[in-house]
Amino acid sequence: MRQRLTFITLTIISTYCLALPQESRTLGGIALVPLPEYAPLDVQVLLNEVKAPIIxxxxxxxxxxxxxxxxxxxxxxxxxxxxxxxDSINFTIANKDYPEQRITLKDTNKVSPNEEELARYAREAAEQKAVYKTFTPSSSNNWPTFQMPVRGEFSSPFGLKRFFNGEARDPHSGLDIAAAEGKTVYAPADGMVAQTGDYFFNGQTVMINHGQGxxxxxxxxxxxxxxxxxxLKRGDAIGKVGHTGRATGPHLHWGLSINNARVNPLLVITPTP
Ligand SMILES: [Zn+2]
Structure with missing residues (x-):
């Protein structure tokens, strides 16, 4: 009987673990911070005044x-x-040395945009930022289950420090997956389409709200x-792979944001060991 109970307990624990992101308390990572039992049920947790999800x-x-x-x-x-x-909880953020990459682009417009393009980019960035700051309460307190939105080789890792034609740019805020033009892209997890657009840098884009920011x-x-x-349900078709916007070839850029922080999407794919 005791053995059987142990087995059941382990099964339950491993089911929970599979659903959680992998913890990495580094730049671009995810911290899993247990909340004290005395915290009220409606407690909000904020980092830099932005609400974090609670599961x-x-x-x-x-x-x-x-x-x-x-x-x-x-x-x-x-x-x-x-x-x-x-109340407050302190935790420590460790450094992470992401690799560097230097890219040469022929379309110099996308390296040094003109005034009109910069204005367009500013509008688009504001539109996307508004989505990143959305906090929709979740009906369940579970972490969503994620899958890769497309299969393919990783052509550019998250966090890569990039230089375009010698000029430093923002580090890579997502994961690039190389795949053939026209290949189906799937919703990585349940959610709602929060925004679609045809952006200067990002090209044709879909933003999905998975709940709780x-x-x-x-x-x-x-x-x-x-x-x-x-x-959307996880695995629903949302579009096709292409190379619209700033892209040297067909690939999918998958960005994942939690409390308005872009994090490594692989942390929600790799199960906790
Ligand atoms: Zn990318």
Whole structure:
């Protein structure tokens, strides 16, 4: 009987573990921070004044905190707040040395955009930022299950420090997956289409709201098959691989954002060991 109980317990624990992201308390990583039992049920957890998702596991409530690539290495503070309740939890962010890459692009417009293009980019960046800052309460307190949005070789890793024609650019905020033009792209997890657009840098793009400030961005598509407000199940077709926007060849850029911090998407794919 005892053996059987142990088996059942282990099964339950491993099921929970599979659903959680892999923890990496580094720049561009994810911190899994257990919340104290005394925190009220409606507690909010904030990093840099942005709400982080909270999930419930067999061990209690845990905040899933995205750590920006631009965060300061060292001690960070999470604010816990609710009506008549305020507390904080400190955790340590470690450095991570991401590799460097130097790219030469022939279309110099996309390296040094002109004034009109910069204005367009500013509008588009603001539109995307508004989505990243959306916090939709979740009906369940589970972490969504993720799958790769397309199969293919990783052509550019997350966090890569990039230089275009010798000029330093923002580090790579997502994962590039090389795939044939026209290959179907799937929703990486359940969610709702929060935004679609044809952007200067990102090309044809779909943004998916997975709830509680967890947002996917899928870029450079040749075709978009979904519309804003559409509900998606993991694995639903959302478009086709392409090379629209700033892309040297057909590939999918998958960006994942948690509490407005772009994190390594592979952390939600690789199961916790
Ligand atoms: Zn990319």
């Amino acid at each position: 419930t596991t067999s061990h209690g409530r845990t905040a899933i905190v995205g750590i920006p690539l631009t965060a300061t290495v060292g001690e960070a503070t999470l604010q816990l707040s609710a009506n008549d309740f305020s 967890v947002i996917s961005m899928l870029c450079h598509l040749s075709k978009i098959n979904v519309t804003i407000g559409q509900t």
